Amino acid sequence: MNIEGLHLPERICKPRKHGITILIDNGVPFNLFKDTIASAGPYIDFIKFGWGTSIITSCLEQKISFLDENNVDFFFGGTLFEKFLSQKKVDEYYNFCKRYGSAFVEISNGTIDIPNREKARFIEEFSKDFIVFSEVGHKDSVISNTLHSEDWVQFIQEDLEAGAYKVITEARESGTSGLCDEKGEMRFDIVGRIREAGISLANIIFEAPNKKLQTSFIKLAGPNVNLANIPFTDPISLETLRLGLRSDTFYTFHEGEYE
């Protein structure tokens, strides 16, 4: 790719299946929401309305209309699904998603304690009417640490077999649980096992809420790695990381350069 005469890594363009960026909306006010989409639209594939924010947001309908007009997809955070499930109201959740015209849905068990096999049944069910993102990993860092890399591989495979479009690996907004340890370091052992098991990283979306994790995943899997939980402040700076335009990934992609 060539910008201003600079030789930069190739980026797949929207609409794309790989190299996607998912921003997390934690309750962004409406004009700032529009401002961000309008200014960085080509670098944003999805908005995730984080956890239960959507049901107390007065401007949800207007936000969704604006996304439609600007070719950005959306879905509701998995914690909202879990809240409905915890109150045995999955049908109400189904209706909620349908009412807002969501084509995508996230099915997770990051907070509630149900076996992955049961989550997989919900994936199967929802796959009939939605494109399903599933999520693997716990939000609690202590429980997360009890999950071995073998468990991760098994759960990811189970979810994909049940019909998940892609599997999101948990890291929370803080980047300190799920695929990350309490200190915010990526657990390389898990990613290594995922690859050894022959799972394509094209099917995985990594939650990467901060620059350190974004850098790690881009170095690991290239400029077109799928990333989620990107703060609303970050779409442009993430894109510069993908393109080697920031110090952190400056030397990741190019060879034969001035050194």
Add this chain to the structure above:
Amino acid sequence: MNIEGLHLPERICKPRKHGITILIDNGVPFNLFKDTIASAGPYIDFIKFGWGTSIITSCLEQKISFLDENNVDFFFGGTLFEKFLSQKKVDEYYNFCKRYGSAFVEISNGTIDIPNREKARFIEEFSKDFIVFSEVGHKDSVISNTLHSEDWVQFIQEDLEAGAYKVITEARESGTSGLCDEKGEMRFDIVGRIREAGISLANIIFEAPNKKLQTSFIKLAGPNVNLANIPFTDPISLETLRLGLRSDTFYTFHEGEYE
């Protein structure tokens, strides 16, 4: 409370005396200010114009007009009072507050070194013309650590007796002094002593500048705990914490749910 079929904890509605949320304005630009109030008005009771920001903000009058139109109250940060006091210009501060039509005022000694008894005299004085929030606790974490839980109880009682409407417990914007230790952990011993002394938590407002502290206080005192120093980015996410719509407080309020 019922939203989208979900059973959620009861929240007192505005105008309310308990369960209030105070946002801190650290110099937010005018359109973002309006955008936030317009998008999350029902979840915001007060704006505190942080420390001395108000006197160098060109759009202060317009901000205040917008608050009036949207039923959000305001007051100026206690540090501004202390600055006027340190220059022996308390009358000028009184006039400043009157000129902007403030119904509320914050009286504190978080930075200047005056005994609580002297602060209480100012509370008494200002109570004649304003509704007074007083603040207990030091901004300096070393000095904060010298305050025993007994001192906290005594100062809170002194302030309430002097006429304070509610007492705010210091934590700063960083959450690492006052009622918190340097590591950002809430000092449970102090809160325990406050309760033992028979002070109603309805009379206390806890500064809770981050999710960790917000979660701690909600777990401690329920969805209608009074919270201050909430960042401008957080009114919606705080409300989801109050309602158990985020992982951190998911299981705090409901029983008999799916587990």
Add this chain to the structure above:
Amino acid sequence: MNIEGLHLPERICKPRKHGITILIDNGVPFNLFKDTIASAGPYIDFIKFGWGTSIITSCLEQKISFLDENNVDFFFGGTLFEKFLSQKKVDEYYNFCKRYGSAFVEISNGTIDIPNREKARFIEEFSKDFIVFSEVGHKDSVISNTLHSEDWVQFIQEDLEAGAYKVITEARESGTSGLCDEKGEMRFDIVGRIREAGISLANIIFEAPNKKLQTSFIKLAGPNVNLANIPFTDPISLETLRLGLRSDTFYTFHEGEYE
């Protein structure tokens, strides 16, 4: 300076050569960009378009027009210069800066490994057509630690002799490299040596991306210290620090006050 009857330290007014504040634009959406400039214009001297963000920002031209109308100067981050240099395309960078009407340019070697002497030659070259900010210090904290205070002094002198208008000391957006150690503490030994060498701090601009560093530099060099890498959220709060209107610098400037 007198505001609302308060005696405050003297601040040099815009257009000014000392006491300048440089905000870093990390990809701020267009309306928020305008909102910030409009609300805090008197406290902002320059916008630095951080690292390579400028070349993937669709609204760059409009941003620059808005700056022109509001008497705020700008330049592109040094990492962009280094990217062009690493691909042996310095002429293209020159043309890029000219095309956008930039009067200023930043020349750095924070990422690429070239000796300071070579950087100084570029300073000399660009000085013919631009006002040059040079930067000293490495973005990598390990490499930064190998730089002795003597090296800092030598590089700063070399840059000034080559024609640099002012020299920026590296700290990154995180405040954990360059003039700061990994823990975010300012390296006082370096600043001490700079002063001993007779270099006026008026010629230095300190990167100070957070309150802790801003406070340190203001305490060190007064309210009119030159500061860069100020987050877009901070121009008002920084100005209150400069003026002693926040707890952190409350007692820095005034004597004979109430204590």
